[in-house]
Amino acid sequence: MLRRLAALALLAGLAGPAPAAGEEDCFPASAEQARAMVLKAAAQLEKAGPQSAFRDFQKADGPYVVRDLYVFVLDFDGNMWVNGAFPQAVGSNALETRDRRGRPYIREMLEAARRDGEGWILYQWLNPCSGDYMDKNTFFKRVGQFVIAVGTYGTEKR
Secondary structure (H helix, E strand, O other): OHHHHHHHHHHOOOOOOOOOOOHHHHOOOOHHHHHHHHHHHHHHHHHHOHHHHHHHHHOOOOOOEEOOEEEEEEEOOOEEEEEOOOHHHOOOEOOOOOOOOOOOHHHHHHHHHHHHOEEEEEEEEEOOOOOOEEEEEEEEEEEOOEEEEEEEEOOOOO
16 A cells, blocks of 8 residues: 555655565566456456446455556546546546657557457556556457556566
């Protein structure tokens, strides 16, 4: 929890890097694990519906926030419905969000989800586990009016 608060403070420009974490907490997940979490979340959304599923996805101690993996959910207008690592983003519009290199990755991800249904996107983002900006490889999947995404930091997609 302290790492998450420090990462949020870093985003707000209020603090330096997050405190170092235990190796078991911050060992990077694989691209396969990120994809598996998206597929699990998609099944939960289809089974339970948005209200229940989104509540599950947002639980910091639940199965959808693990190490450096967390579910985030957007609609096609760019509205953030879930963000397991940065809950203050819920309710915001992320359509024009750009990574540190200026890439409009949310817009690109939503366009690809609309066109292809699912895929991968690589961009730079703040790792809530380490507090560092890193390459983040995110798998996303369209489920009705929503796009569910989970990314892993510092790994290549498979």
